[in-house]
Amino acid sequence: MSDSLQFTYYGHSCFAVVVDGVRLLFDPFITGNPKAGSLEVSSIEADYILITHGHADHLADAVAIAARTGAMVISNYEIASWLGKQGVSRTHGMNFGGSFALPFGRTKYVVAVHSSTLPDGSPGGHPGGFVVTNGARTFYYAGDTALTYDMKLIEAEFSVDFAVLPIGDTFTMGPADAARAAAFVGTSKVIGVHFDTFPPIAIDHDAARSHFQQRGVELVLPVIGETFAL
Ligand code: NI
Ligand code: MN
Numbered sequence: 001m002s003d004s005l006q007f008t009y010y011g012h013s014c015f016a017v018v019v020d021g022v023r024l025l026f027d028p029f030i031t032g033n034p035k036a037g038s039l040e041v042s043s044i045e046a047d048y049i050l051i052t053h054g055h056a057d058h059l060a061d062a063v064a065i066a067a068r069t070g071a072m073v074i075s076n077y078e079i080a081s082w083l084g085k086q087g088v089s090r091t092h093g094m095n096f097g098g099s100f101a102l103p104f105g106r107t108k109y110v111v112a113v114h115s116s117t118l119p120d121g122s123p124g125g126h127p128g129g130f131v132v133t134n135g136a137r138t139f140y141y142a143g144d145t146a147l148t149y150d151m152k153l154i155e156a157e158f159s160v161d162f163a164v165l166p167i168g169d170t171f172t173m174g175p176a177d178a179a180r181a182a183a184f185v186g187t188s189k190v191i192g193v194h195f196d197t198f199p200p201i202a203i204d205h206d207a208a209r210s211h212f213q214q215r216g217v218e219l220v221l222p223v224i225g226e227t228f229a230l
Pocket of ligand 2: 144171
């Protein structure tokens with residue numbers, strides 16, 4: 001087991017984390033992202049693609065990347081079934097409270113407070129988030145969500161090294177609630193996502209950082225295309 005996780009940001013809520021050599025890609029949305037024009041979707045590799053909910057800004061590139069890489073797509077049951085009908089050959093459907101074994105450990109699908117309609121209007125089940133752990137290192141990706149007391153259950157079960165939280169407001173938590181979410185899950189490091197992509201979710205970076213500082217939490221605002229170790 002390696003202690004260091006490699007994080008790469010692809011814009012909006014799309015990012016990859018390499019855990020013990022296994023490449024996890026979350027919520028692929030690059031082609032339609034006006035801020036991610038410099039990225040080549042065809043160069044993104046993945047062993048697993050994890051999708052939190054059915055909105056296009058979280059899965060628009062999933063079918064193409066799954067087809068090229070052969071990655072297994074993990075999501076809730078409704079989204080996994082829908083992607084199967086779109087031609088994705090390897091899917092795994094989950095629901096709240098369930099865990100799925102990965103080569104290095106497991107991921108657990110946890111509650112999010114949001115919506116999840118698929119791009120063609122099909123029901124996308126309930127939106128969720130993922131906790132990923134290899135035993136030594138653990139992180140939580142909330143997906144799109146409001147602040148919710150359910151996050152305290154994550155703190156009760158896991159020791160979260162860092163959380164990837166939406167901070168753009170309007171459709172999800174804003175920075176103040178996301179800082180409270182960090183306290184709920186018991187982490188002192190947050191990677192902010194779901195901000196600045198479109199005008200309704202543009203944020204003041206300094207104001208966002210100060211909300212986290214007040215709670216003793218470090219906020220990282222990743223730059224599209226950058227890779228760093230966590
Ligand atoms: Ni959404
Ligand atoms: Mn979204």
